[in-house]
Structures are given as C-alpha cells and as structure tokens.
Amino acid sequence: MVVGGGLAGMAAAVALGSAGFEVDLHESRPFLGGRATSFPLDPSDPDSERIDNCQHVLLRCFTNLLDFYERVGTSGKIAFHDRFYYVRPGGTVDVLKRGLLPAPLHLAGSLLRFGALDAADKWSVIRGLGKLKRDAGRPDLEAITMSDWLRSVGTTETALRRFWQPILVSALNEELDRAAAQWGFQVFLDGMMASPKSYEMGIPAVPLAELYSSAGSLGKNVHVHLRSAVEQIDPAGNAADFYVCAAPFERVADLLPGLGLQLDKFEHSPITGIHLWYDRPITSLPHAVLLDRTLQWVFRKSETYVQAVVSASRSLTTLSRAEIVELACNELREFFPASREAKLVRSHVIKEMRATFSSRPGLLSQRPDPATTYPNVFLAGDWTNTGWPPTMEGAVRSGYRAAENVCRAAGNEMSFVC
C-alpha cells in the first residue's frame, strides 16, 4: 500500500508495480500529482481551462524524474530550452546560453557578454564558480548558508542579486541567507556546470496533471484510489504486506504515531504563482528571469496568458490577491513595454504557503531514510533524505528508494534510482 499520490508515491507505485507487486495507491484528493498538479480554473466545470498550481520546471540533470516520465509514457511532453533570458527593468534582455567551450566553461561566452553585470561582477562570478568546484568537498556546507559562502568568496552585491539569486532562489525555493550552501553547490555542480546540456530547463508542454492522468498510466499492477484519505497506517494490521508512506512531513505523525520522528527543525517556504490573461501578447519571450524586482520568473503559457512566479514569497503572504495582481502588472509594464497598452482580462493568484520545506542549515540530520523502525513500513517524500533539495527530482528519487527497500525486505533486490 502506498499512501499519497504525489510524485514520491507515484514513483514508488510505478517501480513496485514493475517489480511485480500488486500496489494500492491511496490519494486523499480527487487527482494525482500532489504539489505538482493542475486543476480546472472553474471548479464547477471540469472541462474548463486547466492551470498548474504553479509553473514547475526541471533540469536535464533530474534523471530520476525523467525516468519516471519515461515509465508513465509522457517524457515526450517535456520541452527543453537551452537559453535563459534575463530582463532588466526597462526591457533590456541578456541571454545565457551554451557556447562552443567544453563544460564547465560552456556558459562562459554568454556570461562575458552579460550586460547586467559589469567587469568586477563578472570576475566575482568567475572566481566564485572556480572556488565552488574547489570547495565542493568541504564538510561544513550543510552548516552555513549559501550567502555566507558567496560573501566569503568576494561575490559583489550585483552578482549576488543578478546572477546567483535568480537561479538559486527558484531552484531551492529559499532565500540565500536561509538556504544551506550544500544545495546551492549541488544546483551549480550538477545542473549548471556538469555537462553542456545539464543546465537545460524542461518545461511541461501540457498541464501538469496530464503527465500522469491517463487511465492505467502507472502500470497494470497499480490500482489508484482517489478521494481515499488514509487515517492511520497500522504496521501490525493486515491491510497490506508493505507500506510506503509518501505524505508530506506535517502529516506523518498522524499517519504513523508510533514512529517518533523528530521533525522540529522542519518549516515551510511559500511560493506564489500569478496567472495573468491579457487581451494581447505582452512578450515574445517563452520565459524570462526578471531582475531587481519582486517577480522572479515569467513564463508565456499561450499568446496572451503569462504566469509569473515568486519563490520564497514571504513578502507577498500578507498582501491581498488584488494587491499582488496590481504589483505584478506594474512590474511587467517595466519589463515588457508592450504590456503598457495591454488590458488585463483575467487573473488568478495561487499562494502555496506549504510549497516546500525550507532547506535551512542543520536540517539534514532530521531528514529520515526510507527504512523505519517497522520492518514493513517505508518513507518517501521530497522531505526525506534524498540527497536533494525539495524538488520533483528529490520526490521521485525518494519513491524509488522506498521501492528498493520494499524489494529488499521482500527478499528480491532491485534497483530503480538512476
């Protein structure tokens, strides 16, 4: 039995189903996907336009997530982009893209042409990237913040704000003075620098839920039970031979009261998605990093529909939805002059207060492995000890690791993590 139909639970179910287990997956909501999902804009009309709770992106280095999409037959629905567009207030655009040099220098050419940074900023970035490689094995990276480390290597304020923050705050969903340096290192070493393609950004070409909604997509041995909230897992009961608990960290104490996990260092970090429909196109860019303002990224979802994203969006939590829309439209007018003439037709703001856990220094010791004190109960979820910050990759990885543990407990070693 798998409890929770987010990516972690689905990954565990698909892996176990492929290994020949009969799997019952229980999801309390009426749809799969958990925090990476989409829903009809008009709740009373299931056929109305579907929007994602928030734009989700991946990097080529998300190997387990890509393996999962392959297993459920939807890997072809991810479009990869090899250019990042950085827009300054006023509308000037810089492009970060691969050049001819080999990794880790493949982005160096576009970095040298990057107009948003002056020569001292660029030098501090280049020096920082070199030190990052050298410091990668430092034992204290989980104990210090990313901004502590960046400052210790002489990063300029502009380089911090215009180069490091846009990539890392969205990748980690945390401010750099709150996120442990270990995860910032990982994003750069595995994503931006590992190979000429590893930095490429994957954007689902369909609403998120369509990546896992087709009947039977989780495999023939997996039986999905929607609207099926599990109240408690009884390890000694006979509901199943093995249990994978793939619920978020705040639900685990209720589901498994005897487990006694210490989770007092866990806290949430919010994300706000701002969906805006205009009467005309406001930009021809498919997506863009927005510099020096509150909005961080914008994605063009159709000709006239854009979605802006603010990660670690604590500054927005006290604002009303109308205030957030006004702030977003004002900022977009600065970045995209075409939007000054455009009329806003519709808007929708989604504040995800529990978007992810906050990857603070010192949290690692509380992130549990899949195995528990019960021989037949295993944990999964982006918050477990995945070796990753809170991401879809971490969630799938945790599901595969839980499935490997179940196989081992059943006397049939299998490996799924790739």
Ligand SMILES: Cc1cc2nc3c(=O)[nH]c(=O)nc-3n(C[C@H](O)[C@H](O)[C@H](O)COP(=O)(O)OP(=O)(O)OC[C@H]3O[C@@H](n4cnc5c(N)ncnc54)[C@H](O)[C@@H]3O)c2cc1C
């Ligand atoms: C707004 C937002 C933007 C994000 N952007 C990105 C991004 O761009 N890239 C990226 O990699 N990651 C992103 N993430 C993070 C990513 O969505 C999560 O890391 C991942 O989806 C977590 O998956 P999970 O399976 O661990 O947990 P969840 O998705 O939370 O799944 C847990 C499931 O368990 C169910 N459940 C809970 N209790 C019970 C119960 N008692 N019985 C049955 N079911 C139960 C829940 O309904 C839920 O479906 C974003 C997250 C949010 C919220």
